[in-house]
Amino acid sequence: MSATAVLLAVTLTVGLCLVAAGPSSRISNKGTEPRKSRAVIPVVTRQVVEHSEERAEACCADLGCYSTGGDFFHIPLRPFNSLPRCALKNDLKLHLNTRRNPVDTQVLDPYDASTLFLSNFNAVQKTQIIIHGFIDNFQWPWWKNTIVELLKNGDHNVIRLDWSHGNTPPYTQAVANLRLVGAYVAKFIHHLVTIQGVNPADIHIIGHSLGAHGAGYSGSVAQSSYNITVGRITGLDPAGPYYTNLPVSVRLDPSDAAVVDTIVTDGHPHSILQLALGSPQPMGHINFYPNGGLEQPGCERGIISGIFQGPTMNASGFDFFGTVAATAFEAVACSHARAPVLFHESINNPACTMKSFECSDYESFLRGECFTCRGRRCADLGFHADISLASQYMTKNYYTITTEKSPFCTSPHKLEFTLQPKTSANGASSKHGLVYVTLYGTLATSAKVLLTPESIDLDPGSTYTFFFETPRELGTVQSIVFSWTAKIELFNPLEWFLTDYIHIEGNLFLTEQDELVSVFQPARSKVEEDKDLLSTLIHSFEQL
Known part of the structure; x- marks a missing residue:
């Protein structure tokens, strides 16, 4: 990397660290089509005391009511809770790309049917909905690359949700906002199915970090409110803090879609001590643990070395600022950022399938006790995972080893x-x-x-x-x-x-x-x- 790129990467890395620890800020993004203004959402809040436990409640009009109590309160695991910011609904944007508009996005609105009818959305084709994570942004280059690969794979409807007005610190507020995000996406899915005639089995929600749980909320609300079960949810290193070992109503779980698969890349069991951002808990029917789901190869370099050596993801198609952003993001969260990169590289690379093997644990895998595909005990990690392997009665965990840089297959x-x-x-x-x-x-x-x-x-x-x-x-x-x-x-x-x-x-x-x-x-x-x-x-x- 050039000296200028290194300097910018250092600056952005420090900025990300400060943003993650400091007061709320936001990245402003404008869609290529302006959203029609909507009325301010009626908000009803109240304080409730039950059995000496005080909890807050808020109702966000048609997107439902929310409480800081019940399953969403846990003294050691989820002690400080916030309510969703109902006004966030007006800032959420769904950006559509198809083969007819692979670069410029079309903004879709579940409250305005004309935005779908006038767009390039094709109800016959498969639909992917991507939900980014904490402090992430739908415009960052790894998500743009994912769009390119998905459209290369097929004539899909690829939709990225922009919730960057609600995913900034404090973390507890972003966690709370995610519940509203899930309800919003569920309403959009209801619109697709009932008005556009989309087959729910053709809907695939892909979420990274907090976005993985947002995908789970979307699937759960689609079922409970609209009796719609989406075909697949892929959780890319689902966030650990405030989610691990909590009830299924709080986090991503197998009941959220017909098939739920996850890729765990930063799920150390002692996440707080190890500063791991993901969760080791198997939250899907099919769970992939590359390198045991622990620190990923190439991520042991540390922040300073990572900045000077550049990103481990394939940044050849990134512009200058995209490379700087990727370098800074990996410097702060290298292992956590690896999951969406592995998923992206799995889409159109048949020579690099990242074959994974079902096993009880990583240690048994490393001893060679699970090295067989007989009885359908192996699967390809990522986009082409064999979802027919999903069982409604048990979770299945698959392990593989990757390299430290793209291409990651071995x-x-x-x-x-x-x-x-x-x-x-x-x-x-x-x-x-x-x-x-x-x-x-x-x-x-x-x-x-x-x-x-x-x-x-x-x-x-x-x-x-x-x-x-x-x-x-x-x-x-x-x-x-x-x-x-x-x-x-x-x-x-x-x-x-x-x-x-x-x-x-x-x-x-x-x-x-x-x-x-x-x-x-x-x-x-x-x-x-x-x-x-x-x-x-x-x-x-x-x-x-």
């Missing part, structure tokens, strides 16, 4: 080997260390891959299985170089100058994504620490 592998039991001939003993492999394929060679992020016990007679991924397609793997490094025992000087060995029993087995198992014969069984062991392909077979 090629998955599982390696298995066994150590010889101790005999008088080999004198094998337990060792503690790290294990590495390098794969040599017909198309490419992998980097040296660390299979064990932490030192593990290497015990005679034990079998070890590791799941790992390489950043690109290698072709047919012809050979494997295996190595290991012993962990030095600082408090045992007798071992400081000794050479450690482990002993491989038989062959190494490499399983690929298509469940083809390749058998590799090592050049020797005795493996000295920090010495490479070459293993050569001898045959392959299909896993039963």
Whole structure:
């Protein structure tokens, strides 16, 4: 990045940090078509005391009544609540793009039927409604890129909701405003279905962060108020603070649409201590956890390094200010911002599907216990997720590993080997260390891959299985170089100058994504620490 871009990115990053912590502000955006003025919304507020608990209520005309009590109050998880700002209704805008107007938007209004009739909206085509998150804006370049990819995929009605007049600090007010946003979108959906004849199954709501819960409110209100069930909701790293572990009426949940899928990229279970913005809780029928849903690769760089290195998302199509905005946004919320980027890149990239595997938890996934597509136990992350996998009786969690920059897809592998039991001939003993492999394929060679992020016990007679991924397609793997490094025992000087060995029993087995198992014969069984062991392909077979 140029010095000017870096300076602007630093300025915007500081600004985002101050906005997130400081008093309310807003980004002003004007649609290409002016919205007709509407009367001020009648607002009724009152204070109610029940069982010594005081709560506030507000009624926002046709968009419903709201309370700070009930499910929306929880002492440790949701202690400070606000009421939606009813006047926000006049500032909400729905921006339509189609293949007939891919750049300039047409502003739609659920209170003015003519805005739909005079637009390029086509009731026969599928409809996507995008709801941005806290301090985000519908005009920022990652959302514009998503529009481009969606329209490239099909002749869709792509609608972005602009609620930037209600998504600014304080956070508790933005959280409250989101309930009104959901009711507004639900009213619009009712208009689409009853007046335009749209099939509810063709409606797909996509929300990021707070917008994910806004999508949930939209689906929930559409059902409760209008008896309409939308086809799909995708939650992109649903916000954690004020939502995790609260009742389903408060947050996104599987009942909000026929199918709800999520992509979790910043969902550390101890979100407050880790400053995670997402929620680890599975809130959909199908939940994807790239890299375990924890800190994403490339996001460990920190704010300063992130600013100088630029965004991890593909910013090649961004203008100068778009690149600066992306850099600043990632510097503040890198892992949280990764979910919409992964979704965007999944739309039109069949060579980069980010295959994910159903598993009970990330640790089991990394041990290679879930590396199979049999029984429909794998799925592609993102736009093309197989929604037929959704079950009304259970949530399903899928895991994958991505790279740190675009393109994010990888090629998955599982390696298995066994150590010889101790005999008088080999004198094998337990060792503690790290294990590495390098794969040599017909198309490419992998980097040296660390299979064990932490030192593990290497015990005679034990079998070890590791799941790992390489950043690109290698072709047919012809050979494997295996190595290991012993962990030095600082408090045992007798071992400081000794050479450690482990002993491989038989062959190494490499399983690929298509469940083809390749058998590799090592050049020797005795493996000295920090010495490479070459293993050569001898045959392959299909896993039963």
